[in-house]
Amino acid sequence: MTTPRKLWLDLGNTRLKYWLTEGEEIITSGAELHLQSPADLLLGLVDRFSNFQPSFVGVSSVLDSQANQRIKKSLKPLNTPIEFAQVLATSHGLITGYDHIEKLGIDRWLQVLALSGQQKKFCIVGCGTALTLDLLDDETHLGGYILPSFYLQREALAQGTRRVQVPDGAFSNLGAGRNTQDAVHHGILLGLVGAIEKLVRSDPTRELVLTGGDAVLIRYFLDIPNPITVEDDLLLRGLRRYFS
Numbered sequence: 001m002t003t004p005r006k007l008w009l010d011l012g013n014t015r016l017k018y019w020l021t022e023g024e025e026i027i028t029s030g031a032e033l034h035l036q037s038p039a040d041l042l043l044g045l046v047d048r049f050s051n052f053q054p055s056f057v058g059v060s061s062v063l064d065s066q067a068n069q070r071i072k073k074s075l076k077p078l079n080t081p082i083e084f085a086q087v088l089a090t091s092h093g094l095i096t097g098y099d100h101i102e103k104l105g106i107d108r109w110l111q112v113l114a115l116s117g118q119q120k121k122f123c124i125v126g127c128g129t130a131l132t133l134d135l136l137d138d139e140t141h142l143g144g145y146i147l148p149s150f151y152l153q154r155e156a157l158a159q160g161t162r163r164v165q166v167p168d169g170a171f172s173n174l175g176a177g178r179n180t181q182d183a184v185h186h187g188i189l190l191g192l193v194g195a196i197e198k199l200v201r202s203d204p205t206r207e208l209v210l211t212g213g214d215a216v217l218i219r220y221f222l223d224i225p226n227p228i229t230v231e232d233d234l235l236l237r238g239l240r241r242y243f244s
């Protein structure tokens with residue numbers, strides 16, 4: 001019997017991430033900026049995926065249904081069943097904390113699913129286009145928070161003010177800025193780091209798990225006693241669990 005080969009796709013608002021797996025083993029992984037045109041990016045990747053001959057494609061997408069239709073079309077040459085994960089009221093014992101579960105982002109839910117059922121308390125921090133915070137107690141999702149992350153906050157300042165036209169800079173310092181560029185970059189970083197610290201400060205036993213493109217950067221600035229880990233592929237782990 002041959003070991004099944006599968007393609008796992010994570011479509012965020014900025015990047016596409018993927019795994020090609022054979023049985024339990026991750027053979028290849030990748031992450032690419034799609035900047036609003038994921039279907040076009042996929043057209044460029046589909047040959048590579050096709051060579052791998054996956055027998056199943058599992059997808060997590062936070063995009064709208066029109067984009068998802070285009071994504072399906074781009075994957076047609078694979079000639080393989082494609083399934084999009086959907087938030088469920090309960091799955092693998094996980095109890096979802098939203099009043100209307102279908103409104104919860106699938107990316108957040110899969111990240112929670114990946115860690116659910118360990119008899120531990122987690123704060124899951126998705127450091128992507130948005131910064132998402134989700135609280136998980138063993139198998140119970142308590143709900144969470146959504147903040148615009150680095151680039152969205154900077155864009156909002158540039159759009160909503162006359163005087164803050166921010167040249168590209170680094171989000172690399174928490175010191176008081178002595179010019180607009182530093183004040184904006186350091187301010188945004190302070191806000192994101194401060195929100196995370198405030199949320200978990202009252203409970204040093206709650207474990208932080210950071211994931212997403214800016215996880216390592218944010219991790220560097222966190223100064224709290226809670227255990228902290230970075231798990232780049234948390235969502236893809238959750239996606240694979242969802243379909244198992």
Ligand SMILES: Nc1ncnc2c1ncn2[C@@H]1O[C@H](COP(=O)(O)OP(=O)(O)O)[C@@H](O)[C@H]1O
Binds near residue numbers: 011012
């Ligand atoms: N305009 C941009 N140009 C380059 N990198 C960007 C831009 N906007 C966001 N990023 C970076 O892309 C990454 C997106 O993280 P990721 O976890 O893949 O997010 P998402 O799941 O929302 O696509 C982050 O590291 C972020 O800093």
Ligand SMILES: CC(C)(COP(=O)(O)O)[C@@H](O)C(=O)NCCC(=O)O
Binds near residue numbers: 013104108126128132
């Ligand atoms: C909050 C998000 C935009 C985060 O997306 P990401 O940063 O991973 O691209 C996404 O999870 C989403 O569209 N959520 C739906 C709204 C909600 O979770 O309540």
Ligand SMILES: [K+]
Binds near residue numbers: 128130212
């Ligand atoms: K996120």
